[in-house]
Amino acid sequence: MTTARISTDQDTADRIARASAGDAPAYVYDLPALDAHATAVRRALPGIELYYAVKANPDPELLRVLEPHVNGFEVSSGGEHAHVSALSPDKPLALGGPGKTDAELLLPAHRLHVESPNELRRLLATGRDADVLLRVSPDLPVEGAALTMSGPFGMDDDGVRACLPLFDDRVRLRGRHYHLASGLNADQLLKLAETLLSTDPGEVNLGGGMAVDYQDPAARFDWPAYGTGLARLRTPGQTIRVEPGRSLTAYCGYYVTKVVDVKRVRGEAYAIVLGGTHHLRTPVTKGHDQPFTVLPTGAGPGVTDEPVTVVGQLCTPKDVFARAVTTSIRVGDTVVFAMSGAYAWNISHHDFLMHPKPTFHYLSR
Numbered sequence: 001m002t003t004a005r006i007s008t009d010q011d012t013a014d015r016i017a018r019a020s021a022g023d024a025p026a027y028v029y030d031l032p033a034l035d036a037h038a039t040a041v042r043r044a045l046p047g048i049e050l051y052y053a054v055k056a057n058p059d060p061e062l063l064r065v066l067e068p069h070v071n072g073f074e075v076s077s078g079g080e081h082a083h084v085s086a087l088s089p090d091k092p093l094a095l096g097g098p099g100k101t102d103a104e105l106l107l108p109a110h111r112l113h114v115e116s117p118n119e120l121r122r123l124l125a126t127g128r129d130a131d132v133l134l135r136v137s138p139d140l141p142v143e144g145a146a147l148t149m150s151g152p153f154g155m156d157d158d159g160v161r162a163c164l165p166l167f168d169d170r171v172r173l174r175g176r177h178y179h180l181a182s183g184l185n186a187d188q189l190l191k192l193a194e195t196l197l198s199t200d201p202g203e204v205n206l207g208g209g210m211a212v213d214y215q216d217p218a219a220r221f222d223w224p225a226y227g228t229g230l231a232r233l234r235t236p237g238q239t240i241r242v243e244p245g246r247s248l249t250a251y252c253g254y255y256v257t258k259v260v261d262v263k264r265v266r267g268e269a270y271a272i273v274l275g276g277t278h279h280l281r282t283p284v285t286k287g288h289d290q291p292f293t294v295l296p297t298g299a300g301p302g303v304t305d306e307p308v309t310v311v312g313q314l315c316t317p318k319d320v321f322a323r324a325v326t327t328s329i330r331v332g333d334t335v336v337f338a339m340s341g342a343y344a345w346n347i348s349h350h351d352f353l354m355h356p357k358p359t360f361h362y363l364s365r
């Protein structure tokens with residue numbers, strides 16, 4: 001386990017903590033920062049369609065900020081479809097996800113991502129019109145990925161071969177959809193794109209999976225390199241689409257809380273904060289230390305400049321935000337966890353132990 005960096009400078013952490021209006025725990029979203037980031041990503045991808053993968057964070061305020069920057073939204077369930085359709089009725093939707101029900105297969109969508117030959121047969125049986133991308137899992141080595149989407153996702157060559165004769169003029173094959181892994185840098189994604197784009201002259205959705213480095217909150221995926229590389233690989237008339245999630249919204253979210261206890265057990269120092277990983281599950285699912293900044297608002301007992309493990313209020317040893325991070329911290333201090341904007345609140349098990357839920361705050365210009 002590497003050591004979490006002290007994440008944000010004190011001024012930013014101060015600004016974020018002030019936005020929480022004294023509530024702890026609280027989520028704070030920096031909407032102008034999200035707007036600036038999305039502007040930069042959009043600018044780096046000329047001629048490439050950009051969709052946001054809503055499952056990373058479906059918060060309506062975030063979707064409203066992202067809407068003008070994206071060509072569409074990728075949704076993976078009837079629930080996400082209803083949520084986004086209500087907020088952005090005119091925005092194109094791509095509907096994906098394994099195990100779609102017949103009701104989901106009937107939902108209006110700019111593109112339907114079909115995951116299997118049987119799903120395609122059920123789609124045909126509905127009698128609807130649809131523009132389809134086949135989700136393909138090619139047998140390609142994906143080195144250095146944080147998570148490889150092997151197993152039930154998409155189809156192999158046999159699956160694709162079974163689908164091809166089934167299309168007609170009502171259910172039309174538009175191209176292919178790939179989402180092979182997450183946590184890839186621009187070079188790794190371009191290497192994959194080179195292979196995938198050369199085998200398909202039609203429309204290609206290259207998925208998401210752009211790396212987010214939780215050890216280095218200042219680092220960003222190299223969007224200009226990715227955009228330039230994709231523009232070079234694109235053949236005339238080819239539609240290329242990407243659908244990032246984490247790399248768009250991770251940076252704009254913060255989880256703000258307060259230290260309730262500092263203790264030492266068999267020599268190890270622990271800081272216990274209000275809330276826990278039932279509000280911010282990301283460090284548990286990813287197995288990392290969540291980057292944080294301590295604001296010295298407390299006057300209680302504490303430790304100075306030594307390794308501290310920061311935990312929440314859950315009665316489980318898994319409720320750990322960060323392990324043995326050298327810091328000074330005392331009871332009453334404010335802890336601002338950065339990089340909490342994606343796969344954070346919305347993937348967490350909120351009701352476990354029935355603690356109060358965080359409040360939500362939005363920084364605007």
Ligand SMILES: *Cc1c(COP(=O)(O)O)cnc(C)c1O
Nearest residue numbers: 053179182208209210244245246
């Ligand atoms: C989750 C997912 C994404 C987004 O992945 P990130 O790693 O958040 O960029 C994109 N496409 C599909 C099909 C997904 O399942």
